[in-house]
Amino acid sequence: MMNQQDEFLAVPFYQSLVSRSLMYLRTGFPVHFTGPSGVGKTSLAFYIAKQMDRPVTVIRGHHELSNKDLIGHYMGITKKEVVDNYIHSVYKKEQEVRPLWMQGQLIEAVKKGHVVIYDEFTRSRPETNNILLSLLEERVLPVYGNGKFTAIPCHPDFCMIFTSNPEEYAGTFHTQDALIDRLITIGINLCDEQSEMAIIRKKTGVNEKEAASIVQFVNRLRAYGNGSSPSLRAAIMIASIAKKASVEICPKNLLYQQLCLDVLTRHVQPFFPDEEEETVQELILQELQREDEPE
Ligand SMILES: Nc1ncnc2c1ncn2[C@@H]1O[C@H](COP(=O)(O)OP(=O)(O)OP(=O)(O)O)[C@@H](O)[C@H]1O
Structure with a gap:
């Protein structure tokens, strides 16, 4: 485990x-x-x-x-035999049969x-x-x-x-x-952005900039729904795969784009029940490319 x-x-x-x-x-x-x-x-x-x-x-x-x-239950039986042949001339055998308790x-x-x-x-x-x-x-x-x-x-x-x-x-x-x-x-709600970035960095080993880029992108998608989906788990998944498979975390990288689509489409689709998957994926890519608004 x-x-x-x-x-x-x-x-x-x-x-x-x-x-x-x-x-x-x-x-x-x-x-x-x-x-x-x-x-x-x-x-x-x-x-x-x-x-x-x-x-x-x-x-x-x-x-x-x-x-x-x-709690437990009884299953089958357990049999215990004691054979007493300490004195050769006497043969004594005791048998005990009990139901077997599985705790x-x-x-x-x-x-x-x-x-x-x-x-x-x-x-x-x-x-x-x-x-x-x-x-x-x-x-x-x-x-x-x-x-x-x-x-x-x-x-x-x-x-x-x-x-x-x-x-x-x-x-x-x-x-x-x-x-x-x-x-x-x-x-329990999703933690704040800084905490999410710290968790992602600790769990996957991506650097600060990469963690920020993933979290801000996923947060832009969350704004279309209830705020908690795509989940922290989904963000960790993207960072972890990118890190392990050496996929550059860059919005222009086609493999990274595909990775994001594969992980995120299922999360975002429910926000747009009437839209085709293709349209939802276009929106995900648009959000991937979009830089955060300056403050
Ligand atoms: N504070 C944290 N530090 C490190 N990792 C975390 C932290 N919080 C969440 N995670 C990671 O986020 C992912 C999701 O967490 P977890 O499985 O605890 O969520 P959950 O709310 O129990 O999900 P579900 O309802 O689907 O069971 C896991 O990979 C977990 O290790």
Whole structure:
């Protein structure tokens, strides 16, 4: 897995958000970062989790995730045989057959006080997330299995960080109000231009001028839509490919133009639902060529 926490650049933009989040987590309250795709929610969650100085468990939300994955389930049987032939004249054999318990991700985290990052939790079905209601409120994990009910108490250091995309995003479920009510939900928007440039430079190794040219160009395209798309991830992608493949970051370079079109068309097209792809690409190239207006 990518080492997300080590790559995070703690730009001043995040400073207050990080310290507030740590305050909430340390006082026993879960935080939830929500916002558009690719603005840095997951990276931020990893960074904050690292500051907590506890083991980290990561759960990725998806449609098929179930309570079995979170808590555990019985599968098959385990057979244990003890053969006692210490005294040659006596042969004794004991057999024990038990159902085999596969432990889910949450149990260890709850018992040992991990920081749990539940990434994209709204991509899991609401019934899967129901288990979190008592976990977050009463700090006990209810476990039902093999006809038995057990309530596992939470370690005092156990805490959770959630991330999600807004509900209008494809593939997300509506979250039950009771769960949202238990979370401190903070909207995460794209960072400022200077921070974005610094992140791109750190992640890809492009120089200041190149980072500025990419960020200003992508920002001009963002102005046609909701301000956050094309995402920071898209800008990083352009810088990273250009750097690794030695593509000159210059608006007149045909290969760079094509790279920008390939990465950005899918992001910009939704702003112009009635336009042909060709028209959208012309606009992207126009914005690529355009120098920023002097101040
Ligand atoms: N402060 C930062 N320092 C370094 N890299 C960052 C920072 N913020 C974001 N990134 C990088 O930006 C990209 C997108 O970030 P991330 O995956 O955290 O976004 P996200 O909001 O969780 O996206 P999604 O909603 O699609 O999961 C990643 O490559 C990530 O490493």
